[in-house]
Amino acid sequence: MKQTPSQTVGPFYSLGLTQKRMNVLASDATLGERIRIEGYVFDGDGQAVPDAMVEIWQANAYGRYNHPDDKQEKPLDPSFLGWGRSGTDKMGVFSFETIKPGSVPGPDESVQAPHINVTVFARGMLVHAYTRIYFGDEPGNATDPVLSSIKTKVRRQTLIAAREEKNGKPVYRFDIRLQGENETVFFDM
């Protein structure tokens, strides 16, 4: 059977998808360093996109995914699913309250640097786009197999969130550029 074609979420997706708040992944019980992720979604003119939606999927603080196909012997965190969703607001900003994930295995005995898997939807996007958030202060980025597969530093840099402090709390800033000179790296996999 053939795959059902993708279509845009359209301008009114919030009606079906973001009525409940879904951008807080970590509760008090969750293990790991509390972080906030925030950023803009920009279009090809550098205009912020107020009707985009971002979803994230990540491992827990030990580096284990809450999914039966992750058979690693690391502990699960019962208080952490690892998934979240945020619409962009009128300013084009999305945000998540989560924890920093641990490392997970990569191909050929490699180790992937901590990262968050991202899907981007918007009015005007007929197909969602896949990208990843890496953390600017992680030494493992230098040997990460996926980051290393992006040949130019400028392109690689679009996947790396810079760490800032806001009111004493760590915030990783990750802007998504759908198009243009600094277009975010989007993956096909």
Next chain:
Amino acid sequence: MKIQGYNPRDWKSHPPYHFEGYASSMKRAPLKRLAKMKQTLSEITGPLFGPEAVQPRDTDLTRNAGTDGEAMGERVIIVGRVLDEDERPVPNTFIEIWQANAAGRYHHEVDQHRAPLDPNFIGAGRCMSNEKGEYRFLTVKPGPYPWLNHPNAWRPSHIHLSLFGPSFVTRLVTQFFFPGDPLIPMDPILNSVPSKSGRQRLIASYAHDVTEPEWALGYRFDIVLRGRQQTPFESDGR
């Protein structure tokens, strides 16, 4: 660790990011070549939602507005199966839908179409597919509505769907249409699908076996998500 990956996206079925007929795609389409990535543990896992994600009334859009009233419009029953490319059912997967009301207006502040809102209709529903991959909603048929894409542009009646499937890479957002709608051949969003057979697969079929006498018409819309590759490959790490 063995990684059993999923089939790649079938770009003969999916639209391109950049489609001339759809004005909003012009500045929002990624234009650089997508970076090829071998699937890892991050891609073959994904969120699995439990039954608590859904309330019983979430499948009845004619009655889930939080009023005691019933939505206006032509009542329709939407059924279908969620399958993978090998025709295996995708059970227990979270499905969300949203749509305009019978007059063609969304319960959304951005929608300024001069058509009435229905106080008894929100236009959002959700459910889990069952063990056989089946789902079912009761709703009203959405009306067509105008948009500003080109002169005298109207969207055909359609319902939006969002599905997860078993992994990060099986995610799908789509929409389906109703058979016989004269606006279908003119719709740039549907026409962005490159193949005729792909476009046809987004049109639900009338299902008389689902139609309930003196109650509601039935339509069937099956959904096919990316299938799983047969041969696992080695991926070791710590």
